[in-house]
Amino acid sequence: MKIYCATMEDLEEVSTLFNLYRVFYQQPSNLQDARVYIKNRLENEDSVIFIVKDEQKCVGFTQLYPTFSSISMKRAWILNDLYVDVKFRRQGIAELLLHKAKEFAISTGANSITLTTAVDNYAAQQLYQKNEYKRDSHFYHYDLALTN
Template identity: 55%
Template sequence: MKIIEAAINDKDGITELFNEYRMFYGKASNKSEAALFIEERLENQDSTIFAVKKGEQFVGFVQLYPTFSSISMKRAWILNDLFVLKEARKQGVAQMLLDQALLLCKKTNAMGLSLQTAPDNLSAQKLYEKNGFKRDEEFYTYSLMC
């Protein structure tokens, strides 16, 4: 297995994973919209996507978005999406992707990496906690759908 930073020529493989990821979270399959979304992220370079390939098959990906911390006056990263195909789980793929995300954080001198996961996604929680992530007990998160 090898990890790559996705480029536009990887769009089809990333799209398949992204569509599966959305279905994991209860969304209907929509490959055409998924392809458009991934293509826009890659062309506009407004996210960084790493993928793990096993041979020629894409088996997992992580998508990170840059943001900034006004308090620390530094860049920060949001780990927005991390997904591994069911048949590739328990093989270290998620750890490879998380390691690459942490490396990006260090390479860009970012102040940190944040993420959210579903309360029932216990395997993801275990991975994050094993890697030193702490669940926020200090701040509340609010959201509003526009």
């Protein structure tokens, strides 16, 4: 298995995994829109996508979005997406992606990586806690939906 930063050459495989990720979160499957979304991220360089590939295909990915912390006055990263193909789970791929994200964040001088997961996604919660992510107990997070 190898892990690297996705390029336009990886568009089809990343889009397929991204679509499956969205389906996991109860969104309707829409490979066409997933492809456009990932293509835009890669072309505009407004996210960083790491993928894990076995000898044949892409089996997992994580997507990081840049942000900044006013308190620390440093860069921070939002780990917005992490997904491993069902057939390849429990092989350490998600943890490999987390390590790569951490290594990348450190290399960019970031102060932190934040992420959100579903309250019933216990497997992900265990993984994050195992990798030293701490659940926030000091702040409430709010969202304002602007579209349906």
